[in-house]
Amino acid sequence: MNALEDLARLLKKLPGMGEKSALRLSYHLIKTEPSFNKALGEKIATLQDRIHPCPVCGSYTEDDICRFCSSDDRDRSQLCIVEQAQDVVSISQAGIYNGLFHVLGGAINPLNGIGPAQLSFKTLLKRIDEGSFKEIIIATNPTEEGDTTALYIKQILRDREGLTVSRLASGLPIGGDLGYVDKTTLARSLRGRIKL
Amino acid sequence: MNALEDLARLLKKLPGMGEKSALRLSYHLIKTEPSFNKALGEKIATLQDRIHPCPVCGSYTEDDICRFCSSDDRDRSQLCIVEQAQDVVSISQAGIYNGLFHVLGGAINPLNGIGPAQLSFKTLLKRIDEGSFKEIIIATNPTEEGDTTALYIKQILRDREGLTVSRLASGLPIGGDLGYVDKTTLARSLRGRIKL
Numbered sequence A, B: 001m002n003a004l005e006d007l008a009r010l011l012k013k014l015p016g017m018g019e020k021s022a023l024r025l026s027y028h029l030i031k032t033e034p035s036f037n038k039a040l041g042e043k044i045a046t047l048q049d050r051i052h053p054c055p056v057c058g059s060y061t062e063d064d065i066c067r068f069c070s071s072d073d074r075d076r077s078q079l080c081i082v083e084q085a086q087d088v089v090s091i092s093q094a095g096i097y098n099g100l101f102h103v104l105g106g107a108i109n110p111l112n113g114i115g116p117a118q119l120s121f122k123t124l125l126k127r128i129d130e131g132s133f134k135e136i137i138i139a140t141n142p143t144e145e146g147d148t149t150a151l152y153i154k155q156i157l158r159d160r161e162g163l164t165v166s167r168l169a170s171g172l173p174i175g176g177d178l179g180y181v182d183k184t185t186l187a188r189s190l191r192g193r194i195k196l
Helices: A003-011 A019-030 A034-050 A085-094 A121-130 A144-156 A183-191 B003-011 B019-030 B034-050 B085-094 B121-130 B144-156 B183-191
Strands: A075-082 A099-103 A135-138 A164-167 B075-082 B099-103 B135-138 B164-167
Touching: A003 A019, A003 B034, A019 B034, A019 B085, A034 B003, A034 B019, A034 B034, A075 A085, A075 A121, A085 A099, A085 B019, A099 A121, A135 A144, A144 A164, B003 B019, B075 B085, B075 B121, B085 B099, B099 B121, B135 B144, B144 B164
Parallel strands: A075 A099, A075 A135, A135 A164, B075 B099, B075 B135, B135 B164
Antiparallel strands: none
């Protein structure tokens, strides 16, 4: 086995990478500028030495505390709860949310052995107790597990006074076509219809 | 910009990798076993230090001469001409060819400034002159450029006596469905129909 096949064997383990595409990528890399490969390789090899979860919110950072939690410019009355750290990036890029984040580390999924104890609910409640939040925005995925998790959060927060709990709207994706939208999404967009 | 976005920025330059998939892959890597990332990163970074084109046929190798050219078990009367080094792997994996290979390094494409001089025809003719080949199998792609290149090879070899020149058959892919095959492929499979 030579270095190319060796590389393809590792690349094949990445998500969405089949045997053919792994080999094609290896052959692409061998024709690439060597300095690019050196940079990419070094970044992959050292990624976990440089990045770790923020001890406050759970999103990834190179610093002691992440840029959201340590920022003075963010609205500390809003907390957005997401399943995964990458969701923080997506919501942050949407450009209209300026509050803080909390990463659960997944969604409640009893069949896979993930209950509330496996997710970061303890630190979530501690943050809410010690913080000055007025609104909790649940941004779990619109899936069965995300729905269960959203309901669970709503329930554990039901006795907190002065705390609004909301969830991201589900409905038609912008630019979508009614004819191609699945019926569950359509049902949700009907149930959540907005008065004009 | 942190290490994750930094990595995503580089990954985005790989073929078939969009902004979202580059970010998703970065987040996948941060949850991966660190030893895997170290191995993958090192292989990417050192790929071109370990691999170089075989001076005889042009396929990639870690040795002075590639395993095909240096093998005693291969049929030295057959030479298969391919466009790219990865085509050597594909044909070799098909499992029925046991001859030698020659990598052109591309196909004739005047619009992109690639003429015969930019491809390895000089070493090809030298190999044919000095070797003991009886059959040349042209395995360029079934594209306009591949067709042009095949015709060109046929022409420069037309005066060699005792040399059979053939080309890979084009036609219906195995397991394919007539209804989904494009008309050019269908036309080729009709023109190249085989008597039973």
